[in-house]
């Protein structure tokens with residue numbers, strides 16, 4: 001039975017999910033989690049076919065529980081979806097890394113897409129069969145993304161796209177992308193944009209991976225040379241691209257911070273426990289400064305959890321994502337950097353000069369290096385503070401001399 005097959009009170013939903021997990025997870029998984037047998041769980045995780053598993057989870061409706069059933073979800077309300085998220089976290093159930101697809105493309109297409117687009121793209125995305133990327137940032141604009149230069153020019157029933165994007169996470173693995181492009185350079189920057197779904201395998205799309213501090217290549221440069229997009233793949237009206245992009249950006253902040261998830265457990269829960277274990281294991285637990293920082297991390301983790309609960313309650317009452325996503329994005333990013341620094345200090349030398357085969361030390365050092373990006377990706381902390389200053393505290397807006405003039409007259413480096 002899938003969750004989509006029945007509507008039930010929360011406790012029943014938990015039972016349905018628990019029995020689905022018991023039937024579908026590899027044998028011994030639940031027992032390994034319940035008994036804390038990490039070595040066994042690691043073995044089972046290695047043997048699991050990740051792609052097949054994510055597809056199965058998506059087909060059952062668990063990956064996107066609040067989406068309508070006809071588009072691959074389970075039509076659950078907030079409290080039930082919350083239980084789904086909590087149980088999946090509790091049982092360390094592998095989930096799709098298609099976070100831009102599930103967390104950003106899905107909600108944007110649900111709000112702005114036609115029935116045909118929803119039916120075509122949402123189920124495949126929820127089932128991890130098609131990965132998505134977000135094509136907003138460019139070499140000449142990131143924080144001020146409304147100033148972007150990539151152009152889309154109408155040609156009958158199609159649009160022809162030229163330009164360059166950068167920092168495009170997962171573009172090298174993506175089937176489709178969310179593209180913000182300039183369709184009218186004579187209008188002020190926000191007014192001249194339109195929003196499209198672009199086929200990342202279309203002729204003229206070139207993806208070049210960029211290497212990060214960690215040695216991984218999660219993001220890319222993407223070049224568009226006369227790439228054709230059917231007009232049916234436009235989301236929102238021509239010139240409404242900024243409005244549609246705002247839906248994506250609000251959901252991005254929530255997806256990156258866990259806001260609205262209500263779980264709290266995936267917001268520092270896992271890594272925090274690992275730091276505690278390491279501190280107990282090597283004796284740094286007895287260092288008063290380390291103890292103080294561990295306590296502070298526990299308090300911060302609770303603050304994030306409580307804020308996420310408030311955001312989720314507000315979503316349940318029907319309010320769309322608002323500036324509270326900026327609160328959790330800002331706090332989560334800085335919290336994770338403090339936590340990763342703490343993990344490195346607890347590990348000591350091993351996190352700085354890792355020995356081959358010391359997976360734990362490698363993970364600690366990589367976690368620290370990766371966390372440097374947290375205060376940049378999804379909008380920098382400075383920009384989050386600007387949004388909060390203006391929209392929550394009601395402080396005067398930043399002066400914006402280029403806001404009401406034609407985009408083509410603005411001085412740009414690129």
Ligand SMILES: Cc1cc2nc3c(=O)[nH]c(=O)nc-3n(C[C@H](O)[C@H](O)[C@H](O)COP(=O)(O)OP(=O)(O)OC[C@H]3O[C@@H](n4cnc5c(N)ncnc54)[C@H](O)[C@@H]3O)c2cc1C
Nearest residue numbers: 134136137141142143167168169373376377378379380382
């Ligand atoms: C790991 C990672 C993944 C990413 N993935 C994607 C992706 O998938 N898709 C995508 O489109 N983009 C992605 N980005 C890009 C990201 O959104 C931008 O890097 C970010 O918005 C900042 O833009 P920028 O790099 O152009 O810096 P800039 O905007 O040039 O900012 C430079 C510095 O100036 C500060 N600053 C700028 N404007 C102001 C202001 N008005 N007030 C105060 N300070 C200001 C910034 O805070 C920053 O410190 C990713 C970035 C990273 C690090």
